Amino acid sequence: MEIYTPGHNYLTDTLIMWGLMSVFRRIKSCDPAEIQIVGRGGRYQIIIKDENCINGFITELNEAIRERVDQSQYQSLVEQNAKKRKFRECLISTSLRDGLDPDTQSGVVLALQFLLEKEFNFNVFSINHIDEQNEGRLGRGETLYLPFSGIYGKYLTREYKYEEKSYRVCPLCIAFSALGFDSAVAIARRRTERIYAVFGFDGSTTLEKINALLDSIWYEDGVNTLNKAFRNNASLTTLAQAFIVFLKMPREIRRTLPQISWYMILYSYDVGRTKRITNFQILDMAPIRNAIQYIEEEYEYLPRLVDLLLDKSSIEKGGDEVLNALSEFAIARRLDGAYRVLRLLKSLIDRLDEKKPPSRRVKNELYGLLTPNIAMGLLKSLG
Ligand SMILES: [Zn+2]
Numbered sequence: 001m002e003i004y005t006p007g008h009n010y011l012t013d014t015l016i017m018w019g020l021m022s023v024f025r026r027i028k029s030c031d032p033a034e035i036q037i038v039g040r041g042g043r044y045q046i047i048i049k050d051e052n053c054i055n056g057f058i059t060e061l062n063e064a065i066r067e068r069v070d071q072s073q074y075q076s077l078v079e080q081n082a083k084k085r086k087f088r089e090c091l092i093s094t095s096l097r098d099g100l101d102p103d104t105q106s107g108v109v110l111a112l113q114f115l116l117e118k119e120f121n122f123n124v125f126s127i128n129h130i131d132e133q134n135e136g137r138l139g140r141g142e143t144l145y146l147p148f149s150g151i152y153g154k155y156l157t158r159e160y161k162y163e164e165k166s167y168r169v170c171p172l173c174i175a176f177s178a179l180g181f182d183s184a185v186a187i188a189r190r191r192t193e194r195i196y197a198v199f200g201f202d203g204s205t206t207l208e209k210i211n212a213l214l215d216s217i218w219y220e221d222g223v224n225t226l227n228k229a230f231r232n233n234a235s236l237t238t239l240a241q242a243f244i245v246f247l248k249m250p251r252e253i254r255r256t257l258p259q260i261s262w263y264m265i266l267y268s269y270d271v272g273r274t275k276r277i278t279n280f281q282i283l284d285m286a287p288i289r290n291a292i293q294y295i296e297e298e299y300e301y302l303p304r305l306v307d308l309l310l311d312k313s314s315i316e317k318g319g320d321e322v323l324n325a326l327s328e329f330a331i332a333r334r335l336d337g338a339y340r341v342l343r344l345l346k347s348l349i350d351r352l353d354e355k356k357p358p359s360r361r362v363k364n365e366l367y368g369l370l371t372p373n374i375a376m377g378l379l380k381s382l383g
Contacts, residue, residue: 001054002047003125006135008169010042010282011150011265012177014200017044019180020125021207022214023064024048027056032207039201039260046125058120064179065116068093069109084110096178099187099194101271104145111142111174124172133170141168147196148177150267150280186219186245188226192272195226196265197245199285203260212253222248229310234320242266242283243327247292247303254289261286291330294381299373308366309348313359317351318344329378338378345370 003020005013017037024035034050048054073090088105091097096108126132134140143166180198188195199213212218222245229236229244236244242264246254267280295302309319322344329337349370352363 001122002045003122004046004127004129005044005125006129006133006169006173007043008130008135008144008167008173009149010200011198011267012144012148012169012173013043014198014265015148015177015180015185016173017046017180017200018184018198018214019176019178020046021210022179022183023057023061024053024207025211025214026060026064027053030056032211035207036204037207037210038204041202042200054122057122061120062116065112065175068096068178068182069112069116074109074113093182095182095185095187099181099185099196099271100145100147101269101275103275104147107142107145107174108178111171112178114171115175120172124170133173135167135169135173137167139168141170142174143167144169145174146275146277147194147269148174148181150265150277183214186223188223188230188241190230190268193268193270193278195230195241195268195279197222197242198265199262200265200282201260201262203258205258205260209256209258212256218249218253219245221250222246225306225310229315229320232310232312232315234310234315234323236320237324237327238266238279238281239283239331240320240324240327242285243288243323243330244306246285246288247306254292257289262289287333288327288330291333291381295374295377298377298380299371301369301374305366305369305374308362308369311358311362313352313356313362314348314366317348319348322348330381333382335379335382338375338382341378342375 005016007013021037024030025032030053031050034048035053036047036049038045038047068091070090070092074087077086077090085102085106087109088102090109091105096105100108130136149167184198186197197219225244225248226241245264262285264283264285266283268278270276270278292302306323308314309323311319322341325337325341325344329341345366349363349366352366353359354363
């Protein structure tokens with residue numbers, strides 16, 4: 001059997017794909033090698049070759065929903081005839097509670113509950129889902145929430161605000177986006193802003209090969225690193241943020257990701273009063289992945305180097321600037337870029353104060369990491 005993500009936009013489709021995968025991987029009798037996923041321009045075709053994956057789906061889907069929506073609390077709100085916004089109180093998942101604004105949270109509860117009460121049928125994810133469900137700017141249904149749509153970039157050049165007619169989708173699109181968001185999205189914080197990172201891809205692979213991206217372990221270190229950097233007021237480009245998230249994945253995960261065209265959707269949203277998308281970018285990960293691979297063939301201390309560059313005392317002296325230059329180098333891979341990274345690094349070390357103990361410690365360790373191998377690694381990645 002084959003199904004398709006609807007074709008709304010890169011972000012929503014990627015979330016829905018991960019949402020579906022998060023259910024398949026729960027089914028014990030389902031062989032993940034028998035689930036093929038083909039990404040094409042932001043839409044995914046999913047080919048399910050194992051009957052067990054189809055038969056076990058509804059049970060695990062319902063279980064996944066019950067783990068996220070407190071059923072007795074939900075029932076009592078229904079009996080009280082509670083207002084829509086009250087329903088967010090039933091949400092159990094931390095990342096949905098912490099990563100979304102209150103309106104989206106309530107909408108997610110209602111959409112998940114709708115899916116639980118309605119028998120799921122794979123036919124709904126046909127190639128014509130949008131037409132069949134009457135979705136889109138002139139369509140019916142629920143408004144597609146900003147954290148699941150990212151406003152599609154093109155509206156971003158304007159006021160960063162959601163305007164015109166809202167984009168409407170069916171409850172299933174919201175429910176599976178929420179499951180995907182909960183399972184595969186890395187969320188960092190900068191005051192009331194949330195920075196989200198999620199992987200999408202073009203090309204063909206199987207659930208077995210990308211399973212690791214449904215475990216929080218892939219992003220935990222990256223998120224902690226970004227959170228710390230933002231607390232220390234680092235000013236990092238989007239590219240540098242993507243570089244950090246990728247580099248900080250456990251080595252065995254990032255090195256064994258299949259060789260398909262990965263991209264990272266990195267976007268941010270202010271969950272505070274203003275509720276607006278503050279950044280939205282889709283970044284090709286191939287150059288970053290290749291550069292890191294080449295550098296690491298000569299020099300294995302990159303992750304530690306990043307930690308030191310984002311130390312409070314480093315950031316005060318331009319450690320964030322070194323990282324911005326390093327991530328730019330990974331994309332452009334030009335000789336002058338390599339020199340620039342080394343020059344900035346050297347000048348940062350010179351400027352770190354020897355008299356203050358924390359700063360001295362960072363200075364000494366950075367000095368120890370500034371070996372000829374880092375230059376060799378940078379040169380090697382020139383190709
Ligand atoms: Zn839909």
